[in-house]
Amino acid sequence: MITLKDIKIAINSLISANFTAEINSRDIEEGFKRPSFFVEFDNSKRSPTGEEQINRKLTVRTYFFPSNRYKHSIEILEIQEKLEEVFDIKLKVLDRYFNIDEVETVVSDGVLQFYFDIQYEEGRDIPDADLMENLYIKEE
DSSP states (O other), X not given: OOXXXXXXXXXXXXXXXXXXXXXXXXXXXXXXXXXXXXXXXXXXEEEESSSSEEEEEEEEEEEEEOXXXXXXHHHHHHHHHHHHHHTSXXXXXXXXXXXXXXXXXXXXXXXXXXXXXXXXXXXXXXXXOOOOOOOOOOOO
16 A cells, blocks of 8 residues: 655655755744745545545645845746656656646745645555355355
């Protein structure tokens, strides 16, 4: 079963492999070195689709804080285009591939917000039950 941790590790690995800026996991208010990425999940929903299946939906939101908080327009455009290339069609998590249908970007207060939704279904982990050994039929 794929966990949220598995998804975050896959995303962080892609960012690390394609960018030199570090990925931070501490609270933004604590302070951080620029340039930096922050990756968060929003709108996470998990619902059963029967006894043996679950459906999960979530928004992956990546924040990029550029090197200079005042002169950043070209750097943000370059990072945006590269993120769009890296997270183009599929996201590989362990042995599965999740569709990325649409990515969106917003620049607010000099920070790039890059986000997309993931939706997938997965089988539940159901413990094995003992098999029936003998069946007795009473005929009349």
